[in-house]
Amino acid sequence: MIDFGRSVLLLAFLTVSVTAFSQQTPDPEWTLLWQPAAPGAQGDGDVDQPAVRIYLPPQGKAVGAAVIVCPGGGYGHLALDHEGSQIAVWLNSLGIAAFVLRYRLGPKYHHPIELGDAQRALRYVRSKALGFGVSPNRIGIWGFSAGGHLASTAGTHFDSGNAGAADPIDRVSWRPDFMILAYPVITSLPEFSHKGSFKNLLGAEPDPKLMENLSNERQITAQTPPTFLFHTNEDTGVPAENSVMFYLALRKAGVPAELHIFERGRHGVGLAPSDPVLSAWPARLADWLKVRGLLTPAPSVN
Secondary structure, eight states: OOOHHHHHHHHHHHHHHHHHHHHHSOOOOEEESSSSOOTTOOOSSGGGSOEEEEEOOOTTTOOSOEEEEEOOSTTTSOOTIIIIIHHHHHHHHTTOEEEEEEOOOTTTOOTTHHHHHHHHHHHHHHHTGGGGTOOTTOEEEEEETHHHHHHHHHTTSOOOOOTTOSSGGGGSOOOOSOEEEESOOOOOOTTTOOHHHHHHHHOSSOOHHHHHHTOGGGSOOTTSOOEEEEEETTOSSSOTHHHHHHHHHHHHHTOOEEEEEESSOOSOOTTOTTOTTGGGHHHHHHHHHHHTTTTSOOTTOO
């Protein structure tokens, strides 16, 4: 039986914690994912340098899991507050390490640059997992909107690493161990796609075969990681069919998955801390993480 009173108190605590942190604590400095320059870089400004902000939970609270956080923004900008730093603080409150990803964007950069940045972030964290107090097989990815497309691309287009690579980071797998997708862009089907995201990602006249390859509900296999999906029925920016189609494809492939669709709520709500109904969705995510054993401390973490 669910203890609703306890869930409400936990949700209120997490909401207050996120708000207080965002008001009082500066964000960590960016850590570049490549030195001195990223492959394909067209300059040396911040927009040309993929990086992560690293948020580690207190040592005594850490559970040995980590999440790469991919903010949304239509592949044209990054919502680094409510889909970045606030998410990191929430994850830290559960004992999970968070790595907010600054990936390169269109129209300056196109695929596969964005995917390469997410790939590098996953490999970076996995290759240095023990130093972060993280188990290498408990590293997930969480994406919002277009960041959800990037996260789902990482979860459906991965490899096990190149054992002979000169760079040790490139020797490890970049398959995420789990995915969290919040109102994600998924499909390229015209009636449900977010056209602005695909235009920024692929240009004005993309190759139809590439569009199909990046319609991620079509790329799911039995090796796709377990996935949690959240959407709202009122979302007119990215219709809920994106999450529904991805969920059904996961189900068909036998991949563990959980889908929550709330009736009310605009696109881009983040954790929705001020909404008395939608603010319940992070608690459902925490339940899913608990069921998957990700909130139980890994051996030798603390």
